[in-house]
């Protein structure tokens with residue numbers, strides 16, 4: 001059985017079914033009825049208010065074959081309406097939430113910067129600004145009653161210092177929550193790890209595993225190449241697995257994977273003690 005998110009399955013198919021945006025739907029319908037639809041429209045607003053829904057209905061109305069001209073309400077049964085609803089119309093391309101489109105830029109971007117310092121910090125800042133879908137938000141993120149401070153955060157993109165993520169008493173649960181909430185994570189200042197910082201190495205391993213499982217895109221700056229980050233200390237013999245994940249996470253195939261949250265199917269993450 002193919003999988004459809006609820007928002008898609010139960011998305012209104014006609015302007016008359018859209019609730020709470022009458023000023024928008026009426027304006028669009030009037031424009032179509034008068035043959036005065038514009039060449040382009042920008043819908044802006046918070047997540048979940050119906051931007052994509054209205055854009056889809058508008059596309060259906062403009063392409064509907066029930067008349068030989070655009071109609072104020074799509075018929076829902078003609079070939080064009082059916083194709084648009086099924087998401088396989090060649091004329092209507094939906095770039096979901098815009099994030100996938102922005103992520104394409106990542107495949108042309110360096111995502112792992114060494115060494116740490118002003119140059120790699122500037123690269124991460126440019127990447128953050130290219131990925132962010134909106135204005136900066138409060139950097140204090142509440143997880144399980146505790147606060148974790150990001151450097152910057154906007155929409156589904158968050159930027160942290162390594163120390164904030166891995167130097168404190170963080171758990172796998174914290175990382176799971178972050179992986180659910182953010183599609184793109186930037187991490188500044190990953191140090192070389194040693195026996196003295198084995199707890200940080202362990203948390204970093206958890207973090208990478210969980211981000212990897214959720215297809216979260218990771219951009220980082222570090223003091224050394226991944227394979228040199230943790231070569232001597234407890235469980236350092238297992239670190240090559242983390243290294244290979246870090247390397248795979250830079251690949252185009254990984255970048256193309258959609259963010260996997262609880263709302264989408266995936267293998268459950270095994271929690272390791």
Ligand SMILES: [Zn+2]
Nearest residue numbers: 064075078081
């Ligand atoms: Zn139609």
